[in-house]
Structures are given as structure tokens and as C-alpha cells.
Amino acid sequence: MTYKSLYRTYRPNSFETVVGQRHIIQTLQNAIKQKKMSHAYLFCGPRGTGKTTVAKLLAKSVNCINVEQAPCNQCEHCLTIQNGTHPDVIEIDAASNNGVDEIRDLIEKVKYAPLQGKYKVYIVDEVHMLSQGAFNALLKTLEEPPAHVIFILATTEPHKVLPTIISRCQRYDFVRVNRFDIQMRIEEVLKAEKIEYEEEAVRLISQLADGGVRDALSILEQCIAYSGQKLNAQHVNDIYGIATTQDKLKLLNAVIDNDVTVLMQEIDYVTGKNIDIRRLTNDLMELLKESVVYSFTKDKSLLNKLTEDEVKSLNRLSAPVGLKMIEDLMETLEKYRSASNLLSYFEIGLLKLISHTVNKAEESKVKFVDKSVEAKPIREEVLAQAEHELSFVEEQVRVEKVTPRPKENKKKKPQIVQNDDMSLDFLVQLFVSGDKAKRIQIEHLWSNVQNYLSDLAYGKIANLLMDIRLVALNEGFMVLSHSEDYVVNELNMDDNQVLIEDFTERVFGLRMRAYAILYAKSEEAMQYYMQLRNENRLPDPIKFDKMEKTVEKKVDSVEKNLFDLFGQENVEII
Numbered sequence: 195m196t197y198k199s200l201y202r203t204y205r206p207n208s209f210e211t212v213v214g215q216r217h218i219i220q221t222l223q224n225a226i227k228q229k230k231m232s233h234a235y236l237f238c239g240p241r242g243t244g245k246t247t248v249a250k251l252l253a254k255s256v257n258c259i260n261v262e263q264a265p266c267n268q269c270e271h272c273l274t275i276q277n278g279t280h281p282d283v284i285e286i287d288a289a290s291n292n293g294v295d296e297i298r299d300l301i302e303k304v305k306y307a308p309l310q311g312k313y314k315v316y317i318v319d320e321v322h323m324l325s326q327g328a329f330n331a332l333l334k335t336l337e338e339p340p341a342h343v344i345f346i347l348a349t350t351e352p353h354k355v356l357p358t359i360i361s362r363c364q365r366y367d368f369v370r371v372n373r374f375d376i377q378m379r380i381e382e383v384l385k386a387e388k389i390e391y392e393e394e395a396v397r398l399i400s401q402l403a404d405g406g407v408r409d410a411l412s413i414l415e416q417c418i419a420y421s422g423q424k425l426n427a428q429h430v431n432d433i434y435g436i437a438t439t440q441d442k443l444k445l446l447n448a449v450i451d452n453d454v455t456v457l458m459q460e461i462d463y464v465t466g467k468n469i470d471i472r473r474l475t476n477d478l479m480e481l482l483k484e485s486v487v488y489s490f491t492k493d494k495s496l497l498n499k500l501t502e503d504e505v506k507s508l509n510r511l512s513a514p515v516g517l518k519m520i521e522d523l524m525e526t527l528e529k530y531r532s533a534s535n536l537l538s539y540f541e542i543g544l545l546k547l548i549s550h551t552v553n554k555a556e557e558s559k560v561k562f563v564d565k566s567v568e569a570k571p572i573r574e575e576v577l578a579q580a581e582h583e584l585s586f587v588e589e590q591v592r593v594e595k596v597t598p599r600p601k602e603n604k605k606k607k608p609q610i611v612q613n614d615d616m617s618l619d620f621l622v623q624l625f626v627s628g629d630k631a632k633r634i635q636i637e638h639l640w641s642n643v644q645n646y647l648s649d650l651a652y653g654k655i656a657n658l659l660m661d662i663r664l665v666a667l668n669e670g671f672m673v674l675s676h677s678e679d680y681v682v683n684e685l686n687m688d689d690n691q692v693l694i695e696d697f698t699e700r701v702f703g704l705r706m707r708a709y710a711i712l713y714a715k716s717e718e719a720m721q722y723y724m725q726l727r728n729e730n731r732l733p734d735p736i737k738f739d740k741m742e743k744t745v746e747k748k749v750d751s752v753e754k755n756l757f758d759l760f761g762q763e764n765v766e767i768i
């Protein structure tokens with residue numbers, strides 16, 4: 195496919211055009227001018243904030259022939275680094291499992307002089323994912339780095355990088371890019387693409403991007419694909435179902451006013467837009483946090499998401515109550531992980547918040563007197579209903595979790611997440627059954643997943659699969675890893691398997707059942723795999739027909755569940 199994503203097309207090729215991160219750019223540019231390069235850099239920060247972009251710019255700058263204008267983007271070094279073919283600039287994705295062996299090998303070659311450029315530059319993405327062995331090899335090199343080598347380590351999770359590594363690097367923390375800078379960037383791209391737009395649409399996209407330029411441009415791309423030559427706010431809403439700041443304020447105000455009727459109406463209205471409830475819950479926490487900070491500082495320069503008027507509308511809330519509410523919402527967010535019906539949890543979560551404001555109202559006898567007379571009976575009724583629903587939801591979740599999965603029947607505890615249910619032995623068996631060539635081939639096609647993000651039938655699955663890492667696959671199965679529990683759990687849900695298989699058949703031409711695990715687990719399994727391999731004890735691959743049977747069996751999990759609960763002899767399936 196020759197199609198290039200907006201993000202790639204508009205990737206900055208000079209330090210001046212990088213969006214945000216001025217503090218970092220300035221320091222690096224000075225270092226380049228004064229030829230005071232460090233041998234190791236650690237770029238930390240959220241995804242899509244420019245770490246790899248700046249790493250590449252740095253690699254170009256130190257190798258560029260036109261020292262004064264480096265990176266010139268014209269000399270052979272700049273050009274080959276740009277298209278990824280420069281022999282001395284080596285990019286390693288520590289997250290992909292082939293990195294483990296390769297990185298050791300590469301680090302061993304560190305001592306050889308660069309082939310064409312002045313410096314050998316190693317860009318190691320997601321460095322926290324390196325195996326212990328690779329980490330040690332890297333550490334050794336960092337202790338005595340050859341003069342011609344520069345390491346740029348990038349990570350979204352610096353706390354997982356060994357302190358001994360961090361202490362040998364110059365560390366730069368990339369921050370979320372401010373909304374206005376993102377808006378400007380989006381507008382530049384829209385102008386370059388000659389697409390008309392409503393400002394409100396741009397504002398909404400910048401809000402959705404949450405500080406990530408890459409995210410902003412992929413959301414934009416999605417919206418353009420849908421809207422054609424004129425992008426308006428309605429299109430963005432159609433695809434992403436956004437709750438506006440006003441919507442969120444109405445929800446919070448209903449809570450603060452202790453008005454259950456309005457609250458339920460607002461919840462209905464907002465969730466009717468088909469929004470992402472997790473994101474909404476997060477956003478409400480952010481707004482409350484802003485209100486708490488403001489009530490302490492009265493400093494409007496600290497406001498990020500709200501205007502001063504907006505934050506003042508929340509200011510009837512005392513800081514301690516605000517903090518309690520944030521805590522409650524965090525708890526609700528936590529519960530989503532195992533929830534099958536997010537909406538119920540969301541409603542109950544907000545109703546719980548009211549209990550804080552009720553106490554406050556009763557204690558200080560503020561304005562709510564009139565409302566509480568009529569609101570109270572309704573509130574109690576709704577709360578009772580909510581409790582009932584909650585127990586129902588929890589019951590459902592419990593049953594879901596007990597559902598046996600292959601190879602894991604040994605231990606069955608109600609709280610375990612499905613990620614933990616897959617034994618290392620089982621995973622290694624899957625690894626052995628995988629086909630590396632096929633995996634690489636499908637990895638290349640993976641970006642096609644994003645074409646389905648707003649698809650009616652497959653949107654949900656596409657969203658879940660979008661950011662996963664492919665650990666292993668073959669016809670019949672794929673092992674995926676992700677950092678979030680809820681993504682892992684959703685991908686493992688029996689109810690989703692048929693859809694996932696249909697989806698992978700449609701996009702990649704292969705029916706594959708998903709086995710999803712957390713990053714940490716995939717790393718653990720990979721190490722176990724290496725150990726078994728070294729000891730020559732790897733199991734035989736699973737046969738495909740066997741694999742397909744597993745898939746069939748999964749679909750019948752309801753029956754299996756009943757058998758498990760009551761014993762097969764006591765259940766008759768009619």
C-alpha cells in the first residue's frame with residue numbers, strides 16, 4: 195500500500211516545526227551547536243508527543259553534512275535517515291518480541307565504527323520492554339560507550355526502566371502538548387490538504403487528542419475519511435460521540451445541586467451520543483481536579499480544560515468534597531475493568547457522588563432546601579434501584595469470570611482477571627505454534643484496522659485491536675499484548691470471539707481467535723520461552739484442527755458454565 199498516514203506525511207523534519215516541547219528542543223539544539231552530545235538520552239513521556247520524531251531529528255543533526263543548517267534534509271545522510279535506510283541509524287522496537295535477540299546482537303556490534311556517518315545512533319523505542327538480558331547488555335555498553343555511539347532510549351513508562359540505566363542517560367520529559375498548539379497543527383494540516391473546516395470541529399479533535407499530536411492527526415484522518423472535503427463538528431460528533439465541556443458541567447452541576455431527576459436526564463442525553471464512558475469518567479475527574487486546584491489557588495493560569503467562569507460555576511463545591519468525589523470516580527473507573535455494562539456503573543458512580551453533596555447540604559443548610567424536599571424520595575428510590583442493579587451487574591461479572599478457559603481449569607478464583615488465567619506453559623505452546631513470517635506479514639497490514647474504527651459492526655473490535663502488540667500468530671489464533679487490563683479482558687471475552695474471528699478474516703484473510711495478555715505477562719512468557727528453548731525443552735506445536743475445536747468449544751461456554759455449576763449429569767440442554 196502506498197498510502198501514507200497524515201501523521202507520517204506531516205511528521206516534522208526540522209526542530210522548528212515540532213509541536214510543543216520547546217524546553218527540550220532548545221537544549222538539544224544548543225548541544226548540537228556546541229558539539230556537546232551526550233552518549234545516552236532518555237526520552238520519557240506519553241505516546242504521540244514527539245519522542246521518536248525528535249530522536250530522528252537528533253540522528254539527522256549529528257550526521258548531517260551541512261553542519262550549519264543541520265538537519266538540512268537534503269544531504270544523503272538526512273535523506274536516508276528520513277526513509278529509514280541509513281546503515282548507522284538503527285531503530286529498535288523493544289516491544290516486538292524479536293527485539294530480544296536482535297538487540298543483544300546489535301549492542302554487540304556497537305564497537306564497530308559507523309559505516310557512513312559520523313555517529314552510530316541507536317533509537318530504542320519502548321525501552322522498558324527489554325528483557326533482563328538485553329537490559330544488562332545495554333547497561334554494559336552505557337557504562338563504557340564508544341565515542342562514535344549515541345543511544346536514544348524512548349519510553350512511555352520510565353518507572354519501569356532500571357535506575358542504573360536512567361542514571362547514565364540525559365533525561366528529557368516530553369509533556370502532553372497544549373490544546374492550542376494541537377489546534378494550530380490540525381489547522382495547518384487541513385489547509386495543506388485543502389479541506390474546509392469548522393473551527394469547532396478542530397477544537398473537538400484537539401480535545402479528544404488529549405495532548406498527543408499523533409492521536410490528533412489520526413483522529414483527524416478518520417474524520418476526513420468520513421466527512422470528505424468539508425469537516426464540521428457534527429462529523430466529529432458522529433464518529434467519536436463527544437461529550438462537550440458544557441455537557442460535563444451539567445452533569446457535575448446536577449450532582450452538586452443534588453438533583454437526581456436532572457442528573458438522570460443528563461446522563462441519558464450524554465450517553466445517548468454513544469460516547470466512551472471511560473473517557474467521560476476520566477474527564478469528569480479532570481474537571482473536578484481543576485476545580486479543587488482553583489479553589490486552593492484562585493490562579494486562573496493553572497486552568498487547562500475550563501475557563502474561569504466555568505470553574506467558578508463548580509466552586510460551590512468545597513475542596514474536601516471535590517476530592518472525595520474524585521476518589522469515588524477513580525473507584526468507579528476501577529470497576530469498569532470487570533464490568534460488562536459500563537453505563538450502569540457510570541450511573542451508580544454518579545449517584546454515589548450525590549451522597550457527598552447531600553451531607554454537605556444538610557450540614558450547612560445551603561440553598562438546596564427546596565429541592566431536597568422533592569428530590570429526596572426520588573433519590574432514595576433511585577439509589578435502591580441502583581444498588582439492585584449493581585448486585586445484578588456484579589453477579590454477571592462473577593459468572594463471566596468463572597467461565598473456564600482452555601488450560602486454566604486448575605485454579606479458579608472469582609477475582610482473577612483472564613490475563614492471569616493463561617498459564618505460561620499454554621502461552622509458550624502458542625508461541626511454538628506461531629508462524630513468524632505470517633506475523634510479520636500481518637503486522638504490516640495492521641494499520642488497516644483503523645479503517646474500521648467507526649464501522650457499525652466492527653468498530654468496537656477495531657478500537658480494541660488498534661494499539662495492541664502482536665506477540666505470535668498463525669492460522670486459528672493470535673496472541674496479543676496490551677498495557678490495559680480492560681482491553682485484555684474485552685479481547686478475551688467469549689462473546690467477542692466470533693466477531694474477532696470474522697473481523698480478522700475480513701481484514702487479513704485469516705480467522706484468528708484472540709488470546710490477550712498484559713505486557714508484563716508477555717514478557718514473562720517470552721523469558722520462559724527462551725529458557726525452555728535454551729534447555730531444549732520446548733513443547734510441540736498445537737495442531738490447527740485442535741485449535742479450531744478450542745474455538746468451537748468457547749462458543750458453547752454457557753453450556754459449559756452450567757455443567758460446571760451443576761454437574762453435567764444434572765443438566766439437560768433443551
Ligand SMILES: [Zn+2]
Pocket residue numbers: 257258259260264265266267268269270271272273
Ligand atoms: Zn543533512
